[in-house]
Amino acid sequence: MPRQMREQQIIDVGVRVFAKRGYHAASVDEIAELAGISKPMVYLYLESKEGLFLACLRREAGRLVGAFQEAARGAGAAPELRLHAGLSAFFAFVAEHRDSWIVLHRQASELSEAIAAAVADARRAVMAEVAGLIRDGISDSGRGSQLGAEDADFVAHALVGAADSLTDWMERNPGQSPEGITLRLMNMVWVGMRDVLDGEVWVP
Amino acid sequence: MPRQMREQQIIDVGVRVFAKRGYHAASVDEIAELAGISKPMVYLYLESKEGLFLACLRREAGRLVGAFQEAARGAGAAPELRLHAGLSAFFAFVAEHRDSWIVLHRQASELSEAIAAAVADARRAVMAEVAGLIRDGISDSGRGSQLGAEDADFVAHALVGAADSLTDWMERNPGQSPEGITLRLMNMVWVGMRDVLDGEVWVP
Amino acid sequence: MPRQMREQQIIDVGVRVFAKRGYHAASVDEIAELAGISKPMVYLYLESKEGLFLACLRREAGRLVGAFQEAARGAGAAPELRLHAGLSAFFAFVAEHRDSWIVLHRQASELSEAIAAAVADARRAVMAEVAGLIRDGISDSGRGSQLGAEDADFVAHALVGAADSLTDWMERNPGQSPEGITLRLMNMVWVGMRDVLDGEVWVP
Amino acid sequence: MPRQMREQQIIDVGVRVFAKRGYHAASVDEIAELAGISKPMVYLYLESKEGLFLACLRREAGRLVGAFQEAARGAGAAPELRLHAGLSAFFAFVAEHRDSWIVLHRQASELSEAIAAAVADARRAVMAEVAGLIRDGISDSGRGSQLGAEDADFVAHALVGAADSLTDWMERNPGQSPEGITLRLMNMVWVGMRDVLDGEVWVP
DNA sequence: TATGAATGAGGCTTCATTCAT
DNA sequence: TATGAATGAAGCCTCATTCAT
Known part of the structure; x- marks a missing residue:
């Protein structure tokens, strides 16, 4: 499997696990296992647990900001319309991408x-x-x-x-x-x- | 030193350290050392790391809510005045009790x-x-x-x-x-x- | 309370707790609490946890052997009768003094x-x-x-x-x-x- | 070293140390060191101190029962002959496998x-x-x-x-x-x- | 006789991380 | 590209035990 694909696949699992367990409680072991690969692969591609988390963070943040911008941009010239469209996209994103939002928002699950x-x-x-x-x-x-x-x-x-x-x-x-x-x-x-x-x- | 005092003193240090390091990164060792006592005392008085954190959380939350309520109560009958006074007390509390707010708000410091x-x-x-x-x-x-x-x-x-x-x-x-x-x-x-x-x- | 009495009282509790928990799992804390005294008293009278256990052991062993001997002695001259009486006393003792026997026999409860x-x-x-x-x-x-x-x-x-x-x-x-x-x-x-x-x- | 082998090797050492020190006094540290590996390996293969002890217990119990059964089975049809052979195998096992028997029989060494x-x-x-x-x-x-x-x-x-x-x-x-x-x-x-x-x- | 307060020491367990292949 | 085997480091927690009063 090509590097690009594997990386995305690992990040997919990462988002899921980090959302479910929080950063500290999530273990690289679990992520590797759920991704169906061995731990060294995770390190080879993402450097470290922190690297993996950053990758998750960045991808999901990009998607969220992207959704906001795209909606705002497509809503004409009036700033209030653009703001409205952006907020709308934000709430829609949060509703649809639970895990992404949890990872970005982190909280709750991080603690006991x-x-x-x-x-x-x-x-x-x-x-x-x-x-x-x-x-x-x-x-x-x-x-x-x-x-x-x-x-x-x-x-x-x-x-x-x-x-x-x-x-x-x-x-x-x-x-x-x-x-x-x-x-x-x-x-x-x-x-x-x-x-x-x-x-x-x-x-x- | 009497029990009550020691307990408050440990919580004082706890708030400081949890604010600085976050829950996971904070070590009971460090808290005990900064409090100038041995680890077993922490466990004797606060049961566990989690117990200590909960005690910190509760005391500071109580103080914050208390400040809000007291201010609101003392601001007359008009609800907007009470809300205004409460918010004012809140921002003042946050400005004055950095560590307390960080512990309550947790965030950043929890992570690297x-x-x-x-x-x-x-x-x-x-x-x-x-x-x-x-x-x-x-x-x-x-x-x-x-x-x-x-x-x-x-x-x-x-x-x-x-x-x-x-x-x-x-x-x-x-x-x-x-x-x-x-x-x-x-x-x-x-x-x-x-x-x-x-x-x-x-x-x- | 005079020393003699206190000592016996502590041993009473000791036998009960050691029987219930086993030597290692038994804690001096629990014994002191159940005896209604403070820990230092236990150490003052029995020297150490081991000393306490030895005292329990010796007292109960003495009672068991005593019961056996007394029965045997009172059973006439024929050795088989004396053996019979002794065994009988032994089984009766075990049936009546559960905790004593458990402490002497130790086992089970010692382990998880x-x-x-x-x-x-x-x-x-x-x-x-x-x-x-x-x-x-x-x-x-x-x-x-x-x-x-x-x-x-x-x-x-x-x-x-x-x-x-x-x-x-x-x-x-x-x-x-x-x-x-x-x-x-x-x-x-x-x-x-x-x-x-x-x-x-x-x-x- | 393949997993199977390591596991047996750890159990070998475990039996030796548990026999020498008893369950509580035995430390995982010592077992790991004598086995020439690091502590995490013990936990990776045997789950916990208790898991390790259970593995020792089961393997040695299996061997003992096996020796008894095999001897009994090979001793003809007469039950007293089979019993005799079994007992004989039992005593031979105990004589030859000191540590195994101590672990199974536990006792003395468990205590100071x-x-x-x-x-x-x-x-x-x-x-x-x-x-x-x-x-x-x-x-x-x-x-x-x-x-x-x-x-x-x-x-x-x-x-x-x-x-x-x-x-x-x-x-x-x-x-x-x-x-x-x-x-x-x-x-x-x-x-x-x-x-x-x-x-x-x-x-x- | 009696105790509230305190601690040194040590144990189990869990990670993130890396070789060697 | 991929992994099975291995570890250094560190954390939480619990005890038996002792001061100082």
Whole structure:
């Protein structure tokens, strides 16, 4: 079997196993066995466990970014349409390529069940707290409530994820005060939510 | 030294080391040494490596959630004020307790440097793509541009984080189509951003 | 609590725990806890784990030998009566003091379940083989068969145990050939069994 | 070196070391070193310390049972001849394969020297007691004394071993009273011994 | 008499990785 | 191109045992 093919085949298995077990728990032994080859082949083609993981990472990241770009590019000139198309492609990719997304997103499976459960609990507690505030905000606004519990949960996920990710931005922008960041995020999300409740709608 | 104190001291060190090395790479040996005690003490007080990690996780999660709740509770009745105060406390906590946040957020450090770099690269590529669209959207809107590159980056981080987190929501709400999720997210973020550009501002 | 009493109390617990877990698997921690005292007390009174075990061993061995001697002594002058009484006391002791016997006899519990099972299997195979021969011998003898399967099993146990124990004798009597030992054992057991089948009976 | 061979070689060493040290005191390190290989090989071929011990146990048990069966099978039709041949093979095996027998029989070496000595002392005391009775019985019987001290010791070993082993039988036959067991054992052994003294001899 | 706190030492096990063919 | 055989290194965990009080 030609080198190119073998390599792809190993990466295929790698993605599957890394997704299932996480980086550390995955063993080269298992990957080699599932790929139907011997361990030295893995090392010959991918250098090391890390090399193999990087190859998996890069291929899947490329595919994900590619899907986003292609969709965005094909959606005309308007930037909001391009963004919309890109996001749409992203969610579709995640829905269709579970293992790829898990490897890129890594998490959960990397840690033991007990730990993963504790992490999930903590995150769930935060979500609940935030979702509660959102719900209160909605009913307080008196704007009627097209938004139910599910929606509040949706907004909470988006908000928590945004905050989570902004901690990276914060790190890269040392001048910014936590307070400033908070205000910006509130403006973006809260104003958007309020206006949506007011009937303002965006459609592609 | 009394039991209670020792336990907290071990957890202190644990948070530091787990933050620096990640769960797998952290060794109980190192933690014991930095705590100035022998390994058996760690096991006597925290049961196992996993037990120690869980203790770290729980204590720091409790502190974070506590900070959020306390701030929210002290901010009056209006939900948006409470949300604002909570977020503010969150960002302040993250800024002040680096290690705690890293342990809770885990990530990068769990993996080797090369891998963490590759992950960061992929994420940065996505960010750049998205930030570009945001910038285009802003200039297109002709609304003048109070928002510069830094702001676009901010929005991109928030948006990507939100999308990232919504993949979990998606998993828990199987009936939802990727397309529906996309639309909701666009409405929340894009409308908010547009209206902010139009001068609508939220202040606490 | 006076030293004497404490010591006996610790030994009581020791016998129980050593019987249940075997020497290695028994932990001083458990013994101290069950005795309701702290570990240093165990060391203060019994020197070491080994010292504790030896104390258990000696006390129980003394009791067993004592029971045997006392019974034998009280059974009159005829040696076979004395032997009979001693054996009787022995079996009664074993039946009544399970833990003591297990500690003296040690075995099974010393090893993991899987290993103990394997050992038991091997011994059972040997028993079956021998019991088969015994049964054959009985029916061959044409002497009618007061002895059933249960009896054959009894004889097999006795015979195998005797052989087993004679390996020690063999070791202490290097001049003896295996063949000679065999002949002696056969004479003792087989002749006895045959004569018993012929109706010769011994009663105390 | 081919896999099969290595495995046998490891088991060879295992038997030697387990016999010398006992299961718990034996270390995989030592076994690997004596086998001239690295520890991981032991685990690759035998799974675990327990797996290695079980392999030793099974191989040696198989050999012992095999020797017994083969001898018995080749000894003609008369059951007593077959039993005789089997016992003969057993004692020969034990004499020739010290380590195998120790591993199968385990004992002494499992425990520390001091403990093993104490156990031996206790057993020796019992033996002496019993042997005394036997001697007395012989001289009492007035049948002359072809049997000397050595013989009495032999009978004592057999008798004690039989009694020892019958405690297992007793456990498996709960209906049986200690007294009943005693009577049976006396009949079997004492009658045999008496008749042997009377000149009744069994020869193959 | 009694103990809470502490440790040195050592064992089993598992990898990622590489020869030699 | 392909592999069967082999290992260095390191980690988690558990004990018997002892201070200092």
